[in-house]
Amino acid sequence: MPETVKLTTENMKHDLIEMVGPENVAVDRMESEKRYQLQAPLMVFPDEERKVEEILGWACKNHVRVAPQGAGTKDAFGHQGDGPDVILSLKKMSGLLHHSVGDLTVTVLPGTTLRELQQALGKEGQFLPLDPAWGEQSTLGGIIASNASGPRRAMYGSARDYLIASRICYPDGTMIRTGAKVVKNVAGYDMNKLFIGSMGTLGVFTELTFKIRPIPVYAGALVIRIPELLKLRKLQGILLDSQLEPSAVEWVNGRLGKDILGQAVAGPMLLVSFEDVERSVRFQMNWLAHTCDSLGVAVQMEISGQEETQIVLSRLREHLPNSNDISDDKLVVSVKLLSMIAEVPAVYEVLQNSADEKGLLLDFHGGLYTGISRATIRADWVQQSKVFEWLHTVNSFLGQLNGRSVIEVAPRDIKMNLNVWGPEAEDWNLMIGIKNKIDPKRILNPGRFVGGI
Known part of the structure; x- marks a missing residue:
């Protein structure tokens, strides 16, 4: 030919x-x-x-x-x-197509922002339980394609738990429909999950249907000062063995803690939030406060009310870099770290010590219920070699833990010298095979995803 x-x-x-x-x-x-x-x-x-x-x-x-x-x-x-x-x-493909209040489902176009959807659902006392960073700008198509999530993943899960149907355009222009617009559907393969987190390499979402939930009546949070990692690990074990159902459990370093609380923080802290009816939230907060007393750790702050709690969680989410707002003269690197939940304190300790040794400013928070940590360095270009050394420490330590580090944000010229998705995994060959089958001409986002997909 x-x-x-x-x-x-x-x-x-x-x-x-x-x-x-x-x-x-x-x-x-x-x-x-x-x-x-x-x-x-x-x-x-x-x-x-x-x-x-x-x-x-x-x-x-x-x-x-x-x-x-x-x-x-x-x-x-x-x-x-x-x-x-x-x-x-x-x-320009934005808007709500159908909202079934009684069935707790909603269908939207992919260019709809998360904030637009939440505002529409909020009028009926409902919401989509996804909380990625920059919800006022992030579109639902982009959130699903990148499988973005936030600290409330501890309670609510991720996009895989809420996308129940979609319309997708294949790289050759063929349209397919996946799933069904009903909450209970067990027919055939769940093809939605193939495209969630695929970074737009397999198809383009043109319609999305989610199952949604009622907005919790009340929310509250405790900020706990824990100077010793040994006591943090002990409290983590008690929480995991308890009947408590927190919406977020995040270990936050002092620099980031100051930003999200708006006041000085003496070292790292644990942020634990709850969402339910007021009586349940207050019971869980009191139980946790008494447990902290028994361990000899101090509750530094109590946050009460839905609005006040969500403000703090929003600040925690939105410390992450937004590609639209980063100046080209700044060196910004943000890493997503995946580890066993018990290893999150150790991940923090190694990353914080390495950043301190190299004179780098680190923002860190790690999910003690999810095993997902986020580490962001904001530096000047004269510190480029120090940032590379820090990244080497990150990758090496996560490798020792059999975890994974994914460099989500970094300048293009630096990414050329890095394996941003981490070392090759066992499933990469399968993913490459799927890409070759669906997009043999490499039309959609070629080379952007794992294994050069």
Whole structure:
């Protein structure tokens, strides 16, 4: 077969304008390289599913590389990849399609932000229990594609627990429907889970259906000062063995603690939140306070009320870098750390000591119920070698624990020298095989995900 002739930028622009109109196509002259954001010569803004089908069908036919994008908050995630020819922005595909209050389900378009959805659901006393960072900007399509979650994952779980149906456009423009718009559905394979966290490498979401929950009546939290890691481990064991049902249990270092509480914090602290009816929340907070007394650790602050508690949790989430807001003259590195829950205190200790030794400013919080920790370094470029040394310490220690470190945010030029997804895992060959089957021409986000997918 004759080799496909690569389209010029002008050819691609002409074709895209014919499909979506000139007002929905933008040109990037690529005069300077952006370190934390996606870049492509062209950006296209479809406003309906049919146009997504048409664009991807055209891209597949002409071997045009396409990078799906929501609001751009996670542009820095993953490898730089092969470099897209077109960014497919789903911002204009926004809105709530159907909300079944009685069935506790909602169907939305992928460009809808989490805040927009929560505001609509809140009018009926309901919410989607996902709490990734930057919910006022993050789109639901991007949240699902990156499997983003926050500290309340300890109680509510992740996107895999709430997405029950979706419509997805394959890289060749073929539309598929997965799942069903009912909460109880056991027919066939749950294909939704194949696409959750796939970083837009297998398909583009055009419609999402979630199961939702009633908003808890009340919330509260305790901030506990624990100077000794031995006592932290003991309290963690007591909590895990207890009947308590916290919504978040996060070990937070002093620097980040000061930011989220708005006051000086003497060293690391434990933040434990609860959500339920008021009587239940107060009982659990009192039980935990008495347990702390028996261990000889102090409750530094008590937070009462839904609004007050959510403000603190929001500050905790949103210390994470937003690709839209990072200046190119700053060196920002953010790492997601996966370990056994019992190892979170040790992960904190090693990362904090390493950062202190190298003169780096570290923000850290680790989930004592989830085993997911987040570590962010904000530095100047003159500290680049120190940041590399710190990353080496992180990767080495997580490897010793049989855990995994994923470099979510870092400048593009630094990522070129790093394996951001960590060492090769046993399931990578399976994932590569799925990619080759669904996207043999490598149209969607080539090279961005694990194993060069």
